[in-house]
Amino acid sequence: xxxxxxxxxxxxxxxxxxxxxxxxxxxxxxxxxxxxxxxxxxxxxxxxxxxxxxxxxxxxxxxxxxxxxxxxxxxxxxxxxxxxxxxxxxxxxxxxxxxxxxxxxxxxxxxxxx
Amino acid sequence: xxxxxxxxxxxxxxxxxxxxxxxxxxxxxxxxxxxxxxxxxxxxxxxxxxxxxxxxxxxxxxxxxxxxxxxxxxxxxxxxxxxxxxxxxxxxxxxxxxxxxxxxxxxxxxxxxxxxxxxxxxxxxxxxxxxxxxxxxxxxxxxxxxxxxxxxxxxxxxxxxxxxxxxxxxxxxxxxxxxxxxxxxxxxxxxxxxxxxxxxxxxxxxxxxxxxxxxxxxxxxxxxxxxxxxxxxxxxxxxxxxxxxxxxxxxxxxxxxxxxxxxxxxxxxxxxxxxxxxxxxxxxxxxxxxxxxxxxxxxxxxxxxxxxxxxxxxxxxxxxxxxxxxxxxxxxxxxxxxxxxxxxxxxxxxxxxxxxxxxxxxxxxxxxxxxxxxxxxxxxxxxxxxxxxxxxxxxxxxxxxxxxxxxxxxx
Numbered sequence: 001x002x003x004x005x006x007x008x009x010x011x012x013x014x015x016x017x018x019x020x021x022x023x024x025x026x027x028x029x030x031x032x033x034x035x036x037x038x039x040x041x042x043x044x045x046x047x048x049x050x051x052x053x054x055x056x057x058x059x060x061x062x063x064x065x066x067x068x069x070x071x072x073x074x075x076x077x078x079x080x081x082x083x084x085x086x087x088x089x090x091x092x093x094x095x096x097x098x099x100x101x102x103x104x105x106x107x108x109x110x111x112x113x114x
Numbered sequence: 115x116x117x118x119x120x121x122x123x124x125x126x127x128x129x130x131x132x133x134x135x136x137x138x139x140x141x142x143x144x145x146x147x148x149x150x151x152x153x154x155x156x157x158x159x160x161x162x163x164x165x166x167x168x169x170x171x172x173x174x175x176x177x178x179x180x181x182x183x184x185x186x187x188x189x190x191x192x193x194x195x196x197x198x199x200x201x202x203x204x205x206x207x208x209x210x211x212x213x214x215x216x217x218x219x220x221x222x223x224x225x226x227x228x229x230x231x232x233x234x235x236x237x238x239x240x241x242x243x244x245x246x247x248x249x250x251x252x253x254x255x256x257x258x259x260x261x262x263x264x265x266x267x268x269x270x271x272x273x274x275x276x277x278x279x280x281x282x283x284x285x286x287x288x289x290x291x292x293x294x295x296x297x298x299x300x301x302x303x304x305x306x307x308x309x310x311x312x313x314x315x316x317x318x319x320x321x322x323x324x325x326x327x328x329x330x331x332x333x334x335x336x337x338x339x340x341x342x343x344x345x346x347x348x349x350x351x352x353x354x355x356x357x358x359x360x361x362x363x364x365x366x367x368x369x370x371x372x373x374x375x376x377x378x379x380x381x382x383x384x385x386x387x388x389x390x391x392x393x394x395x396x397x398x399x400x401x402x403x404x405x406x407x408x409x410x411x412x413x414x415x416x417x418x419x420x421x422x423x424x425x426x427x428x429x430x431x432x433x434x435x436x437x438x439x440x441x442x443x444x445x446x447x448x449x450x451x452x453x454x455x456x457x458x459x460x461x462x463x464x465x466x467x468x469x470x471x472x473x474x475x476x477x478x479x480x481x482x483x484x485x486x487x488x489x490x491x492x493x494x495x496x497x498x499x500x501x502x503x504x505x506x507x508x509x510x511x512x513x514x515x516x517x518x519x520x521x522x523x524x525x
Contacts, residue, residue: 044370
């Protein structure tokens with residue numbers, strides 16, 4: 001994976017975390033249908049797994065190797081958060097914590113963005 | 115009242131073309147990346163489809179021949195064959211993508227398994243098309259598509275800056291936002307072309323004959339094509355605005371149908387989400403029916419087989435077998451697990467490449483006084499048609515290189 005592709009993957013992970021966080025904010029204000037809540041999170045998690053798969057297959061050299069490792073770690077974290085959220089209801093108080101976790105992933109990834 | 119309901123042909127044609135699975139996600143992505151800066155592409159696409167939809171409706175009424183008879187008569191045989199194969203392949207890919215999209219919408223609404231839903235929905239669509247007369251098909255899908263208006267209401271409720279929106283009517287060379295000029299050009303070409311998808315004019319011209327329009331109905335033809343297209347365009351603008359307002363600030367690139375659907379209910383509560391899902395379902399189902407039937411229309415018109423939705427299956431056996439076959443093959447493709455949005459990406463680019471072969475013969479016949487008599491194109495029609503044809507050719511030529519350069523529109 002070259003530097004440009006790594007940056008593109010980085011943007012994709014930030015975008016996914018940001019989308020999931022904004023969805024949780026929306027859920028807190030307007031409770032959605034249970035099926036929609038689970039379904040949307042399921043599709044977001046699928047997308048996250050696709051991103052992670054790409055990163056796991058990828059190789060990089062020099063300074064990019066470190067960036068690739070950081071990206072893999074955060075992409076896996078986003079997938080885990082999304083998978084965990086699928087098992088709870090839209091009213092679950094624990095979602096607030098997940099929202100904070102997703103915000104943390106974004107800020108950490110933005111910090112390493114070249 | 116009958117005249118008023120006749121407008122549903124235009125609504126179904128335009129909603130199935132403008133607001134299908136691909137366009138819903140694509141336009142939301144364009145808004146998320148470039149804000150309102152691609153509004154002009156929607157306006158341009160709307161004008162082009164109004165001009166050509168009116169033209170092909172007029173040609174169908176005057177000559178009693180829909181688009182594919184013209185393609186057969188006007189092109190050398192090999193080119194006619196190539197256009198037929200390419201158009202029906204496009205219909206098949208699009209129909210498969212739409213069936214996949216319907217599975218997603220019902221899964222989001224009920225939680226039922228997607229693949230099982232796809233089988234059930236395909237059966238339902240085949241049943242509706244088989245049992246209903248043409249005018250009822252267009253009424254069912256045209257009128258239920260109006261649920262999509264919730265997206266327009268949502269776009270107003272998120273309070274966009276309207277003067278900034280208006281600025282989007284002018285194309286820019288160096289766009290602001292997260293993508294470069296190539297990505298901007300890719301989305302511009304994609305939006306313009308998706309509004310001109312071939313199956314819209316195939317379906318519309320066949321529909322004009324199915325509805326037995328006469329020369330005296332030509333004024334209605336203009337009204338039907340304009341109203342349907344303007345409504346489709348309004349909803350497309352709403353999707354762009356929602357993409358800009360909801361996703362752009364968080365640097366989100368929405369890649370899912372569920373993300374785009376959610377924007378329709380963003381400022382409202384649960385019930386509007388149901389409306390947004392219902393509207394999306396109706397438009398995507400309309401597109402699936404439009405592409406399925408277009409496949410049968412194209413083939414029967416090209417080979418001069420009997421065709422017509424209002425004929426009994428025994429009277430038009432090839433037509434009936436082909437449209438049922440279109441749904442069956444599309445279902446198999448959809449069940450194979452290919453991501454419907456990937457299929458749609460392929461169909462948009464593929465559609466762009468073959469687009470000139472659909473629109474060129476329409477322009478030629480509509481401008482031929484020997485064929486059209488007093489209903490021939492005016493000079494103005496011909497000039498405007500030529501300008502749009504040039505744009506269509508440019509878009510067709512640019513589509514593939516832009517797809518490669520931007521990795522199918524990835525920021």
